[in-house]
Amino acid sequence: MRTSKFTDSQILAILKEYESGQTAKELSRKYGFLYQTLHDWKKKFGGISSTKELQKIKELESENNRLKKMFANLSLEHEALKDVLFKKVVKPATKREVVNYLVSEYAINIRQACKSLNLERSSYYYHSQRKEDTELIGCLNELSEKHPNYGFKKMFHSLRNQGFPWNHKKVYRVYKKLGLNILRKRRRRLASRERRNLEVPSNYNEVWSMGFMSDSLFNSRRFRTINIIDDYNREAIWIEIGLSIGAMHMTDLLEWIVKERGKPKAIRTDNGPEFTSSVFTNWCHKHRIEIRYIQPGKPTQNAFIERFNRSYRTEVLDARIFNTLIEVREITAEWMEHYNSDRPHESLQNISPMQYLLN
Structure with a gap:
């Protein structure tokens, strides 16, 4: 850009001489400029009497230009950010991808894009130096095939004993990535039971049968029931209903029933955790009640309670929709009275x- 050989203060002095009465041609000959230039100076510096005013005007112009540039940059950043609002930008790797997108699609530089995404430029230019985990993956897969019961610690120390330098953090990261840390559900071992023929007792209150059932309320909350019958006449002794019925709850219930009705000689049950718990077995031993376990996976050996459970389910649980446990208990009590009497x-x-x- 071509610049004038006169400074602003010199131009203001020439304009003052022009205003004092000298002509443009005289001034042009005196100072060596085209007399038409004087008219351009009048347009630009007209009304300015001192260099201080001129300096203020220049400062205002520069501030105005700076604000215009700032507004333009903010508008551009705002438009660019609106384009990437649908993306979940959290991790640095994702932010780097978005920065590249903004630089390629919009007239925005890397510094602006990083600033708008709150990403340090050092993080943008960073390249991971992590080596591939191919060798470690192969070693872990080989160990898991040979020793499927090995956990992380045994695998880590086995690799260290073989001379590999990987630390526990790297090994555990790859170990989790391969899904080797999934807990394996162990099958509960059940004691072997002797088969006993299902016989109808000869007397009242001689053998009881017990079993658990489960259902849900209208709000999908699960509840359990424990059903107790007398095998002699299939009488429903009691149906206990609750959100959770453990061994302690069950033995307290049996204690109350025994006081009201008397104790049986034997109780027939399946191999559920409540019936095989020490709380239940100790209670039966204390009252000298024989526990007759059926064989695992043989529900027909406890057919009396299984048939009763089916009747209770079809006539009560499946026939109605319950909102509260109070409704379940009330309707169950009415059904028990009807079942036993009519x-x-x-x-x-x-x-x-x-x-x-x-x-």
Whole structure:
């Protein structure tokens, strides 16, 4: 850009001489410029009487230009950020990809893009020096095939004993990446049981059968029931309903029933954790009650309670929608009274359990 050979203060002095009465041609000959230039100076510096005013005007112009440039940059950054709002930009690697996108799609430089995404430029230019984990992956896969029961610690120390230099953090990172840290559910070992024929007791209150059931309320909350019947006349002794029924709860219930009704000689159950717990077995041993476990996977050996559970499910649990446990308990109590007193039972010659007991 071509610049004038006169400074601003010199131009203001020439304009003052022009205003004092000298002509443009005289001034042009005196100072050596084209007399038309004087008119351009008048347009530019007209009304300015001192260099201080001129300096203020120049400062205002520079500030105005700076603000315009800032506004343009912010508008551009705003438009660019609107384009990437749908992306989840959290990790540095993702931010680097977005920066590259903004630089290629918009007239924005790397510094602006990094600043708008709150990313340090050193992080943008960083390149990972991590080596590939191919060798470590192969070693871990080989160990897991040879020793499937090995956990992380055993695998790590095995690799160290073989002379590999990887530290525990790297080994654990790859170990988790391969999914080797998934917990394996161990199958519960059940004791072997002797088969016992299912016989109808000869007397009342001789053998009880017990079993658990589960269902859900209208709000999808699960609840459990424990059903107890007398094998002699299939009488429903009690149905306990609760969100959780553990061994302690069960033995407290049996203690109350024994006080009200008397104790049986034996109780037939499956191999559930509540029935095999020490709490239940100790309670039976204390009251000298025999526990008759069925064989695992043989529910027909406990057919009396299984048939009762089916009736309870079809006539109560599946027939209604319950909102609260209170509703379940009330309807169950009504059904138990009907079941024991009025409902015909095919195996009892189509009479109710209480009628069979009285006969």
